Amino acid sequence: MAFGTQDEPDEVMNEINMTPFVDVMLVLLIIFIITVPVMKHAVNVDLPRVSNQREVVKPETVRLSVQADGKYYWNESAVSDEALTAMLLAEGRKDPQPDLHIRGDKAVRYERVAQAMAAAQQAGIRKIGFITEPKP
Secondary structure: OOOOOOOOOOOOOOOOOOHHHHHHHHHHHHHHHHHHHHHOOOOOOOOOOOOOOOOOOOOOEEEEEEOOOOOEEEOOEEEOHHHHHHHHHHHHOOOOOOEEEEEEOOOOOHHHHHHHHHHHHHOOOOOEEEOOOOOO
16 A cells, blocks of 8 residues: 555545535525415405595684784774683684784883783684884
8 A cells, every 4th residue: 555646535625515505595596486476465455546645724814913002903803802802712712723913013012912912822822923024
């Protein structure tokens, strides 16, 4: 027996054998190809078509003006203090609530505007705005 003359068959392999891995992947691929069409079966239902846009209802705007002498005007109509309270209560119960825009004369006492704001708050009106004019 001569040692070292033949290639030694007992050498250590440093490479991974990819053949079993490829075989397993091909089997899995075939299984998925077969099962996917089976999973796609479903009951056909004719669903109704509707729009998904939200219906926007804009609230009305109530203009409350306070003149220089302290008189209240509800949308250009003169009202008394008692009638103003009743009108604010009626508007506070509406859904959606209107926007209350207060226009106070620059010569009016702040007390009259504050009374209107307090009455609106007690009536449950949540949106109150003030109207001013820009400087020229």
